[in-house]
Amino acid sequence: MVFYAYVKNVTDNVTYRYVITFASRAVADEWWRAVSTSAITSFVNSIQRVNAQFYTHNPGLANAPDSLTTNGVATQFLGKVFFTLENDLGGRGLSIIPPLDNSTENISGNSFFIRSKVAPYDYWYYPSSNATNTVYVSRTERTRFTVSRTNTGTSGTVMIGSDNIAIALTTVNLSVNVNTVTGQVILSPAPLSGLTFSALLSNFMVGPSLVENGENVKELLYTENGEQWELA
Incomplete structure (x- = not known):
């Protein structure tokens, strides 16, 4: 658009x-x-x-x-x-441009919620009591993540699709990675290698529903043909 x-x-x-x-x-x-x-x-x-x-x-x-x-x-x-x-x-003439649907600035090093563009009430969520370090999708809870370009000295720049990035919790030194067997999104001390900003926005998808520690959530999976996501 x-x-x-x-x-x-x-x-x-x-x-x-x-x-x-x-x-x-x-x-x-x-x-x-x-x-x-x-x-x-x-x-x-x-x-x-x-x-x-x-x-x-x-x-x-x-x-x-x-x-x-x-x-x-x-x-x-x-x-x-x-x-x-x-x-x-x-x-006196000036064209009036339409307002943004999402005014979030995709600035490297800032913290964001990550939500579905199709279903904007679906957010990435990491429960605090989580023995498997799994990241889920929730309609009632959400977690902030820091999204940063991996190149040194790039904090504060606008991220574009080809940028290599790391996604990390804002409170603990854990980064988004992927279980290579199941495709589930997890957190680990090492970030997912080769992850680009365009992949963040298009290479993840919502999986089956389940109950985790009494909460209704959905799996978050990594795939090359995923859904559309945005930073909020």
Whole structure:
């Protein structure tokens, strides 16, 4: 689904105001990664991300739309992103972009609840009294997890699908891993190797219902053809 953001000229309140249309929110985050890590320093210094739907730029250094046509910046997104120039302030016109269904920022190192996109009342849950270290899905309980890029020095950056990540409890030094025999999601001292952010959002599924310590829960399984999940 298409995703929108504003870009404001940081040097005045009149000109170079844009609405950006991205093919999806994932494309928006990937475009930002390409721009913010570009070797073309004028774009790195010009374009700043305030939040998922608001950017600033300094057209005297680099004009944000030119990121799509300047080699070494973000030309790979030319067919997935476009900029619409708004009226200058005297024209009073400004397109109103729709609000987000989920405003959570996917920032590395932050803690989140993890819930189903199809059934948003289904959350990942780790019971405190859990002899098998199994992670479940619950409609009445939820557990916070810290989701972080595994690359050093990346705390605070926006995560994109190709990033290798680790998912850990916020209170105990245990990370999400998988029982290789059953596919059940468990916690262990070592994180699941090779887990990417896109896999977190699409490679897990809800299994059969069961009762754990008197609580009605469901199994959480790892599979390549899973369900859609989101951070909350």
